[in-house]
Amino acid sequence: MRRVALTRASIAIGLAIGMAGAVQAQTINVLTAGSQNMVDYVTDYLGPLFEEQNPGVTVRAAGTGPGDAGSQKIFEKLDAQMSAGSDAWDVDVAVVHQKMAGQMREADLLGSYRGDIATGELVTRDTAKMALGVDVDGYVMPMFHSQTAIAYNPDLVPDPPSSYEELKEWVAANPGQFGYNGIKQGMSGVSFVVGWMYAHSGQEDVLSAGPYDPALKDGWGDVLAELKSFNENVTFTPGNAGTLDMLNRGEIVMGPVWVDMFYTWQADGRVAPNIKLKLIGPGMPGQPMYYIVPAKAANSDLGKKFVELATSPAVQAEGIVKKFNWYPGIDAVHVEDSLEPADFEKLFADVTPDDLASKGKVFPIGPFFDDILESYERQVQN
């Protein structure tokens, strides 16, 4: 009885697989950690473009969820294949966060490919070489750069604070009107906390460049105590999207958001058109998303070709800047030529290039990053 049912089940499953995967000539698998709009970017724009240029190839894209959790899943998938001893991994290209790129590099999961592709030399920023203190030179290509900033409703806050210090006073005067998502529910809150640490500890240089000193965290008591009393007048939001959502529903009037996500929501009609952005001093962190090609990708040549297309000036101009309002991954000069000046300027309407240069920070190196988060858990939340 049981065996019959099982055999029947397996035959039927076999049939189902045969039908569903109507064998393609070649398929490359692209996994994307991060927002839905980034997955859409691959499925709707990049995928078809690549298929057009490479007849017979199918691009299969899947999203792994927003935030570090999404990157973590890609890590685990690759790590599982490595420890199972597989030689042809089922991921050919992946988009991951900065912190995870370093972790993957240290676990030997990444293939070195930047030297093999023509667009490799179009990027000279530090972020293409170092990811939070880990040397990833050659192993990554930035897809785009993102930045956190404070979003606010200018009708209700005509004169927004322009630094952490002013924000602290503003929040004390307007309790409950400022919201952020803590540190467990997404990176925009983490970024706000890191900015707080940079502003108040006076240790930005060592935090973001090293060398690591485990004793440093013992001196953060006062800074975190101040953050704890700041938090008493803050509304907590559920996630990066939650901050935007509450801003949109009028439940808060100010909060830290990712610039790219903010623009996407505004374009979709989910954030009122009057909401504006401000990058407050001394600065808030941003980070790139990276394209990586796994060390044993089954179709690594196609994978490299895919990244080459994705980081070409034309695609970066058309796709990244014009369609999505993201800051380009390759150096801006290469992109500027392929764009109408108006499109290029739109990108910098609220946050000027000067702001970005002076107030766009990087996240701290890995071990300090962990120390900040854990100290926050210990001293602010507990």
Place this chain on the structure above:
Amino acid sequence: MMTLHRSLRDERVWSFALVAPALLTVGLLFIYPLGFSAVSAFSAEEEGGWTFANFIKAFDLYSNDILFTVVIVSLSTVLIGVFAIAIGGYLTLGENLYAVAILKWLYRWPLFIPFIVAAQLMRTFLAKNGLMNNLIVGSGLLEPLQTQSFLDWRGIVITFVWKQTPFVALLVAGAMASLDRSMIESARNLGAGRLRILIEIILPQVRPTIVVALILSFVVMMSVLSVPIMINAQTPTMLTVDMAFRINAYGDYGVANALGFISYLMTGVVAWIYLRHGVRQGGSP
């Protein structure tokens, strides 16, 4: 004597053979991989060897969250039990057929909503300017300034109760419907009120079903991530959120697995209730 002995043994062998495929499935696909989790929870990442360090750290950082999880899930379980009994009771004792039919049609809907969808729709429903408050304000019952957001521990409890009550009610109502009606009728003839019949006659008889349905709900709620992560932005929060955070932010499987085992211990207590309960029932149905 000999043959009786053998047939009993034969029967046991047969029984085990019948249970074996199911046990093997759970063993190979769950308990075996769970072993790796146990190893990771008890081993010291850097120094090697065995340690309780992960558990100490888990308690150190998340003791509030552990308590919070127990309270939230227990409270939800109690509320689910009360509502499910009320629904089942009305379906069994209700005198108006139309009202019974309407209730029967109504109560099942959330059963089909996956947790993640429930979390998603509650998030926009319960928010300060969400649909619920908008409707209440629109109907003139409250002023806009009096509204408040339910997106905290209350939101979690509301979502859990909303989603799990139909499941328990379905099982409980089934159990109640299969009871011998004659006892209920005779109590009614003696003039007993419906509430009294429900509490004194029906409940004792369907208690096993209620306990089992509530245990299943308790266990399911303990392991849901999407509801607390999407609804509750405050601290403290539930253990599943901490586990996910440990893994995603630090890649720290040791503490995450330790938290998993702590959450397991809590379910263990519930399973123990079930066992005791089963033993009192004589161990067989």
Place this chain on the structure above:
Amino acid sequence: MSNVWRGVVVPWIPRAILLGLFAFAIFGPLANLLLWSVAEVWYFPHKLPLEWGFDFWRQVFKPRGNAMLSLNNSIIIAIFTVIVSLAIAIPAGYALARRNLPWRSLILIAFLLPQAFPSVAVYINVARIFYGFGLAGTYVGVVLVHTVQGLVFAVWIATAAFSAVDRELEEAARNLGASGLRTFMTITLPLALPGIMASAIFVFLISLDEFTGTFFVGVPDVVTMPLLLFNASMEGNYQIASITSLLLLVPSVGFMLFIERFLKADVLAKVGN
């Protein structure tokens, strides 16, 4: 006239208020889902969407999107999960209900484990094992993972179903000379079928809802509906999430309607005992 008033209308007032509140509690959140699925522009302080339309539906069903494929996958996987679960739960349930098993309660509790442990940590290890066997990225792998999650419902309810079957009927059949297997197939199984069908509902729903295991074992080759939903939902893309949720409701409600007639009270009464 006043009799009608007192006899019909008055008792309906508390009833109607209670049922109305209940309907609001059930359908309020669901109405929210419907609203969001057709809202195109909606922001504060507007209480209702500013622009309505089916733009986001088009986005979900765009030719390159994999909504339909994922929905198909979800349904195929759920059906096979039900078949496999029942195939192993029926013998187990029969043995647990009918035969003298030592450690019976412990065995029943063993099936509870997969529901009890927060699953992320375990599925990472399952994925590792499956890559070794070549089961990762296959339908079989995903079905197996879903089966484990649903097994507690399948086994507990099947056990209840067999317990509810009157033993005397079986013995009568045996006395008339029917073999054990024949008795099982012609008497016991048909009588227990309603309960087994009830367990199928829960297994089906769990499979439709499952996210973590599918992700680690299935992606990128097997993508199901909850994977699409999870992204959209976590990301605050309410329109897409609402539409996906509505789509996911279709198979669940359809399956429930199909199975409704098998649900019998006496079986539900014995679940887990």
